Amino acid sequence: MSYLFLINPRAGTRLGQEAQQLAATLQTKTVEAGHLAECILTQAKGHATELAAAAVDSRKWDCVVAVGGDGTVNEVASALVHSQVPLGILPLGSGNGLARHLGIPLGFTDALTHLFSGQPHLIDSATLNQQPFFCVAGLGFDAYVGHLFGQQLHRGIQTYVKVAMQAYWDYAPKRVRINEQTLEIFSLSFANAGQFGNNAWVAPQADLSDGKLEICTVRPFPKWYGTALTYWLFTKQMKPSTYISYEALPGLTVQTEQPALVHFDGEPWQLDTTTVEVCVIPKSLWVIH
Numbered sequence: 001m002s003y004l005f006l007i008n009p010r011a012g013t014r015l016g017q018e019a020q021q022l023a024a025t026l027q028t029k030t031v032e033a034g035h036l037a038e039c040i041l042t043q044a045k046g047h048a049t050e051l052a053a054a055a056v057d058s059r060k061w062d063c064v065v066a067v068g069g070d071g072t073v074n075e076v077a078s079a080l081v082h083s084q085v086p087l088g089i090l091p092l093g094s095g096n097g098l099a100r101h102l103g104i105p106l107g108f109t110d111a112l113t114h115l116f117s118g119q120p121h122l123i124d125s126a127t128l129n130q131q132p133f134f135c136v137a138g139l140g141f142d143a144y145v146g147h148l149f150g151q152q153l154h155r156g157i158q159t160y161v162k163v164a165m166q167a168y169w170d171y172a173p174k175r176v177r178i179n180e181q182t183l184e185i186f187s188l189s190f191a192n193a194g195q196f197g198n199n200a201w202v203a204p205q206a207d208l209s210d211g212k213l214e215i216c217t218v219r220p221f222p223k224w225y226g227t228a229l230t231y232w233l234f235t236k237q238m239k240p241s242t243y244i245s246y247e248a249l250p251g252l253t254v255q256t257e258q259p260a261l262v263h264f265d266g267e268p269w270q271l272d273t274t275t276v277e278v279c280v281i282p283k284s285l286w287v288i289h
């Protein structure tokens with residue numbers, strides 16, 4: 001097999017200066033396992049998409065591996081959708097939602113062994129206003145937290161929890177229109193995979209190859225309910241209740257009052273339109289796991 005590893009030196013909390021060393025180790029271990037390897041450190045946001053697109057065109061690689069978190073997976077996978085080249089994941093990011101959903105081990109050595117012994121599987125991908133996503137996209141509280149998290153110097157779960165707790169106290173619910181109905185939302189998540197990352201399972205029942213997104217609506221709730229919600233989220237017990245509802249759909253159109261702040265796979269994005277359109281693309285990406 002020939003593997004192209006695209007390494008995001010900005011992913012996670014530890015990669016940084018270790019990225020060069022990691023590339024050298026990856027090269028050695030892949031060759032030792034009897035495969036061909038090339039490792040490239042990405043230079044800027046979006047670079048991994050360009051490199052992965054060139055890899056598809058070159059027909060030189062049997063697998064393109066995203067080395068980083070869900071943002072890196074998003075960049076690489078965006079170029080692999082509808083191609084025959086499978087995505088590999090070495091989950092060295094902060095949240096690693098797609099890898100966790102797929103059961104890919106988080107340790108470097110175990111993840112690499114898993115990659116070499118894994119098989120390609122076809123999964124669904126999805127788009128939010130034409131922007132591809134693979135794990136979870138959404139608007140409301142999650143997007144607000146993603147936006148604040150993106151402004152932090154340090155990443156990782158501790159920073160995420162700190163930012164989410166601060167955001168919780170000053171966040172105001174949003175009003176949206178869905179199918180001619182107006183409703184107030186705390187958050188609206190479009191789950192292709194089941195979790196945001198860090199084992200925060202917003203839609204435990206999500207199936208990556210059912211041709212549907214789990215639409216999770218959380219309506220505004222009393223402050224005390226937040227503790228229960230957090231507990232259910234991290235113990236994989238989110239289910240329909242007074243303030244939570246689910247619907248499995250191939251797509252959905254949402255109208256917002258103002259152009260919404262959204263996130264796709266945890267990456268924040270300020271829309272310039274009041275229409276949010278999500279759509280699943282069934283069985284459109286090969287992933288090795």
Ligand SMILES: Nc1ncnc2c1ncn2[C@@H]1O[C@H](COP(=O)(O)OP(=O)(O)OP(=O)(O)O)[C@@H](O)[C@H]1O
Pocket residue numbers: 008009010011012013041042043044045046047048068069070071072073075092093094095096097155156197265266267
């Ligand atoms: N060379 C680079 N320089 C700066 N930013 C980059 C570079 N390569 C990728 N990025 C961006 O870095 C951000 C963080 O990457 P990523 O999401 O993989 O890590 P993470 O946030 O630690 O993990 P997770 O998303 O799983 O929580 C993404 O927005 C990605 O697009």
